Amino acid sequence: MIVFDLRCGDGHVFEAWFASGAAYDEQRTAKLLACPICGADDINKAVMAPAVPTKGNRQPSPAAMKQMIGALAAAQAKVLSGSEWVGSGFASRARAMHAGDEPHATIHGQATREEARALIDDGVPVAPLPLPVVPPKQVN
Incomplete structure (x- = not known):
């Protein structure tokens, strides 16, 4: 699973989970994504900060x-x-x-x-x- 910050054409930013980057691309191309705030379907990835662990490459157990x-x-x-x-x-x-x-x-x-x-x-x-x-x- 992967999480992306998404932005609609009206500037609303929200996050969504996908099975993979390819799954996001398929859903976007098929116009299956919509803004949960306004319903717009012109969705793109928003700039997001990388998840940087505080010490080393720790992952949750x-x-x-x-x-x-x-x-x-x-x-x-x-x-x-x-x-x-x-x-x-x-x-x-x-x-x-x-x-x-x-x-x-x-x-x-x-x-x-x-x-x-x-x-x-x-x-x-x-x-x-x-x-x-x-x-x-x-x-x-």
């Missing part, structure tokens, strides 16, 4: 890495607790709740960039999740 990954998973579980996974039906469910056609609930799921922009343009309160979300049926 495998136990420390496992602990960090566990902490990230726990943070994600906390953010999503009480939220219902609605998968690709997110945009229609969010719109129905906003219109009052369905009771309000906390939901999370998938939406295309176009669906997310349309929701925002229509005043439907949505926000991208800062952590990658694995659909419940795909969890190990």
